[in-house]
Amino acid sequence: MDFFIHLFINGLxxxxxxxxxxxxxxxxxxxSSVLNFAHGQLLAIGAFAFLVLVSWLKLPVALAFLVxxxxxxxxxxxxxxxxxxxxxxxxxxxxxxxxxxxxxMLKGILLLFFGGNLQTYPDFLPGWLAVQAGSVYIPPVxxxxxxxxxxxxxxxxxxxxxxxxxxxxxxxxDNQTAALSLxxxxxxxxxxxxxxxxxxxxxxxxxxxIINGINVHEISSIGLxxxxxxxLGGLDSIGGAIIGGMIxxxxxxxxxxxxxxxxxxxxxxxxxxxxxxxxxxxxFGLVEIERV
Amino acid sequence: MGASNESLLVINNISVVYSDVxxxxxxVSLKVPRGRIVSLLGSNGxxxxxxxxxxxxxxxxxxxxxxxxxxxxxxxxxHNLSPEExxxxxxxxxxxxxxxxxxxxxxxxxxxxTATRWMKPYRQDLDLVxxxxxxxxxxxxxxxxxxxxxxxxxxxxxRALMAHPRLLLLDEPSLGLAPLVVREIFRxxxxxxxxxxxxxxxxEQNANMALRIAHYGYVMENGRVVMEGDSxxxxxxxxxxxxxxxxxAGGASRSYREVKSYKRRKRWL
Numbered sequence: 001m002d003f004f005i006h007l008f009i010n011g012l013x014x015x016x017x018x019x020x021x022x023x024x025x026x027x028x029x030x031x032s033s034v035l036n037f038a039h040g041q042l043l044a045i046g047a048f049a050f051l052v053l054v055s056w057l058k059l060p061v062a063l064a065f066l067v068x069x070x071x072x073x074x075x076x077x078x079x080x081x082x083x084x085x086x087x088x089x090x091x092x093x094x095x096x097x098x099x100x101x102x103x104x105m106l107k108g109i110l111l112l113f114f115g116g117n118l119q120t121y122p123d124f125l126p127g128w129l130a131v132q133a134g135s136v137y138i139p140p141v142x143x144x145x146x147x148x149x150x151x152x153x154x155x156x157x158x159x160x161x162x163x164x165x166x167x168x169x170x171x172x173x174d175n176q177t178a179a180l181s182l183x184x185x186x187x188x189x190x191x192x193x194x195x196x197x198x199x200x201x202x203x204x205x206x207x208x209x210i211i212n213g214i215n216v217h218e219i220s221s222i223g224l225x226x227x228x229x230x231x232l233g234g235l236d237s238i239g240g241a242i243i244g245g246m247i248x249x250x251x252x253x254x255x256x257x258x259x260x261x262x263x264x265x266x267x268x269x270x271x272x273x274x275x276x277x278x279x280x281x282x283x284f285g286l287v288e289i290e291r292v
Numbered sequence: 293m294g295a296s297n298e299s300l301l302v303i304n305n306i307s308v309v310y311s312d313v314x315x316x317x318x319x320v321s322l323k324v325p326r327g328r329i330v331s332l333l334g335s336n337g338x339x340x341x342x343x344x345x346x347x348x349x350x351x352x353x354x355x356x357x358x359x360x361x362x363x364x365x366x367x368x369x370x371h372n373l374s375p376e377e378x379x380x381x382x383x384x385x386x387x388x389x390x391x392x393x394x395x396x397x398x399x400x401x402x403x404x405x406t407a408t409r410w411m412k413p414y415r416q417d418l419d420l421v422x423x424x425x426x427x428x429x430x431x432x433x434x435x436x437x438x439x440x441x442x443x444x445x446x447x448x449x450x451r452a453l454m455a456h457p458r459l460l461l462l463d464e465p466s467l468g469l470a471p472l473v474v475r476e477i478f479r480x481x482x483x484x485x486x487x488x489x490x491x492x493x494x495x496e497q498n499a500n501m502a503l504r505i506a507h508y509g510y511v512m513e514n515g516r517v518v519m520e521g522d523s524x525x526x527x528x529x530x531x532x533x534x535x536x537x538x539x540x541a542g543g544a545s546r547s548y549r550e551v552k553s554y555k556r557r558k559r560w561l
Contacts, residue, residue, distance in 0.1 A: 182452070
């Protein structure tokens with residue numbers, strides 16, 4: 001039973017991170033219909049930026065984390081401005097191919113600088129973050145990542161629900177022409193969604209890096225894991241991304257705990273196929289509002 | 293007319309081409325005097341909507357382009373500006389076919405209307421919109437996708453009002469609405485024009501209602517303006533009566549001998 005609870009909590013907190021990084025992916029898709037194949041690289045860049053700041057430059061952890069977030073926000077902005085914006089108005093397949101190219105380019109740059117070996121952060125999380133309930137022990141990493149994940153979710157919820165920019169972003173996702181007719185800066189909305197997506201991705205990258213260690217290939221491949229997560233939840237549902245992330249996270253940890261760690265990366269895709277057979281729009285895919 | 297300080301909007305001999313090959317508008321000119329309602333009549337495909345989109349800049353996302361002529365708003369040439377810039381000059385288009393943000397609530401829809409000045413307070417504007425469209429008040433927390441057709445039309449017009457338009461371009465506000473609702477909407481359009489001094493261009497198929505509130509009207513056919521005049525004149529014109537108001541000359545039902553009248557329409561082309 002303890003083992004079950006242990007796996008359950010690991011799965012939830014990892015899944016929450018998957019969900020949060022999928023959220024960025026969904027945001028880009030919702031606002032501009034672009035599938036971002038470079039999402040995993042955004043996670044990796046965040047993880048490595050944090051590594052550089054903490055291990056090499058020896059910045060205080062909190063400051064390093066803040067700099068990582070701000071830096072990746074700026075990076076997302078720049079990526080949209082430099083690579084995506086010239087392609088606005090072109091066929092979507094070009095834009096999607098561009099993100100595929102971007103993915104290999106970013107991965108190449110990371111490999112060039114950091115190599116393909118596993119690296120780890122110094123152990124900086126304070127021990128008091130750990131939770132000991134009876135015989136169940138939850139390590140600080142999982143507590144910290146769950147907390148961070150929840151904080152980000154709440155912040156995003158508030159941002160989208162109440163702030164003007166959040167409402168403009170939703171309006172563009174809803175009806176781009178109508179948003180344009182009211183003077184919403186659609187290009188700024190695209191840029192902002194890339195910036196936020198990159199920021200959230202780097203947050204997840206850092207946390208996953210603390211949990212699993214950082215390796216260019218490993219972290220980039222989490223970008224592919226975003227697909228089962230968002231397809232499971234429904235490509236255009238933010239809530240679905242979170243739930244989808246948790247389901248995939250749980251599946252992974254249970255598989256590696258009870259069956260075999262080597263099946264860890266396979267089971268999510270099998271489940272994905274099964275779910276797509278039954279619910280092609282995902283669990284929470286957008287149900288068209290249609291009045292009869 | 294003539295002097296630009298009397299006309300808020302002057303369209304001077306514009307042509308519009310989609311995808312570099314399909315010419316939709318051929319040499320359209322029209323003037324919209326300050327503070328007036330000008331209506332643009334014509335059948336489907338006459339080029340009314342395209343004319344509006346040429347003004348609001350929304351042609352570009354559809355791969356359309358103004359190839360000739362110029363559009364002057366308040367003394368400034370605007371035919372090369374982006375929709376973001378044009379809306380910030382105070383030109384707001386209400387799109388055809390009521391396009392609310394379905395998954396946003398009524399109030400959030402209205403807040404999108406503040407995009408051109410989003411740092412400024414908007415409470416008063418909300419109150420103004422609710423003053424003109426009281427039926428929206430109790431629906432403010434409802435998702436816009438669940439509103440009725442009439443409420444949706446009110447919502448999209450209210451949303452445009454939030455932007456403090458100096459020139460409001462209304463594209464077929466009566467489309468698919470019950471006659472009573474249409475009358476209500478037109479009454480509000482007239483009030484907005486009179487009380488807010490908003491200049492309005494009204495594109496309509498419902499010539500009867502449009503000419504009742506408009507001061508001046510243009511009739512378009514096949515991408516050209518074929519007739520213009522004061523609303524009173526247009527309502528009395530036998531061609532307009534027959535083709536757009538559905539009344540034949542003598543008020544009697546049309547006989548087959550008059551089928552030749554089709555040629556009259558041809559003469560415009």
